[in-house]
Amino acid sequence: MPTVFYIGATGYIGGAVLVDLIKAFPNLEITAIVRNPDHFEAIRGLGVQVVQGAFSDVDLITSRAREADITVNAGDSDDVGLNTAILAGQKARVVEDNKPPAVLLHTSGVAVFMDGGNEGKHDPNNKAWNDGDEADIRAITPQMLHGQVDAPILQASEAGYTESYIICPAAIVGPPTGPVPAGSYFIKFMTQLVLAFKKALYIGEGSNVFYTVQLDDVVDLYRRASPYSRYYIGVSTPHSWKHIMTVFGKLEDGAAQSVSISVIPPPASLFLGASQNARGERAKALGWEPRPVVLEDWAEEGITSALAKLQ
Structure with missing residues (x-):
């Protein structure tokens, strides 16, 4: 079975996705990074290995992402340093280790598609961002909220250094x-x-x-993520x-x-x-x-x- 490096196991979204992932694939070899020792027992109780560390532990993040077949980042959609470390590890896996690209399952947020207005007004004629239109996803820039992380992931995926799937939920x-x-x-x-x-x-x-x-609908969307398309807007x-x-x-x-x-x-x-x-x-x-x-x-x-x- 593939090895998984899991980020965000103690969080609201990450914890829910982790529990569902284990139910669907009970034989996965999962290692989670956890900062607080008080949470080790709860995570290990799921059959998950624990490595102590923080999102700022760049060397640890990079090495674990390099080793794992799948990295799940459900920990922080805006942490540029965390994302850079993940992508560095996955690029090294391809370029230096001559291994096939690893999977990156990343959690973003629909706020990336805010219109930038300041008048508290909705214009239904404004651009409707659509995950089914590749041009819309290519239009995501680092200047957009969450875009500072989403754009580099999409670029790394296009370059062949990672096989990325981005789940982009609404407020949960x-x-x-x-x-x-x-x-x-x-x-x-x-x-x-x-x-x-x-x-x-x-x-x-x-x-x-x-x-x-709703949270369990977001979990269901994670479960449905498919290789033929990589960016999923989850709004209700x-x-x-x-x-x-x-x-x-x-x-x-x-x-x-x-x-x-x-x-x-x-x-x-x-x-x-x-x-x-x-x-x-x-x-x-x-x-x-x-x-x-x-x-x-x-x-x-x-x-x-x-x-x-x-x-």
Whole structure:
């Protein structure tokens, strides 16, 4: 069986994907990099070998990625140093070791396709990014959010140094299923944002769109990834920021207010001012059928969990 180097085993997405991967392929030889010794037992309990280290341990990351047949990065979609180390190891495997390219399964995010707006307005006539159109994926640049990692992966894959598969999910909700309890980053982000301002705020008319998807549907998309196509946009339900803020406004007085973008500091302003327009045709061609996301169904439990972690 192939050897796997796993990054992100203790995270919300990574933990869920790891559990599913082991169920589907119980004989895989998996080694996970884990920083906190308190989590070693939980990971080893899945039959996974553990090597202690951090994402900043460049030599360790490079050597492990060079040795493994498959590297899974479900740990950080924006860490340029981590990604550079992975690609360096996989390139050395091909160029110096004369081995076939290893697989890289990487987690990105649909925020790469934000339109850069700052007025809180959605224009349905703006470009709709589509994973089924190769030209759209080739148009991803390092200047785009997450693009500083996605673009080099795509380039390394085209050069023949890696066989990459990029899963690009929307904001994820749903109960954690990994070996170490970890909550939705989106729920945590929204909770902190509303608490910080003591108010739920949106920009302008608040019609700008932000996509969501359920965690187990994202796991299902990982399972369906196929060699004939390499970049998969995983989106389910678009929500206006006005609606999102109305849901999370229950943290305070329940009201959501429109403000100028000047009131919202970065990085939150990057999300609250812009809109998304994305299509997951390639993912759906694989039979992927995500369920709709009703934020009200997930927000209360997720907020409670996020608040507990913030205390």
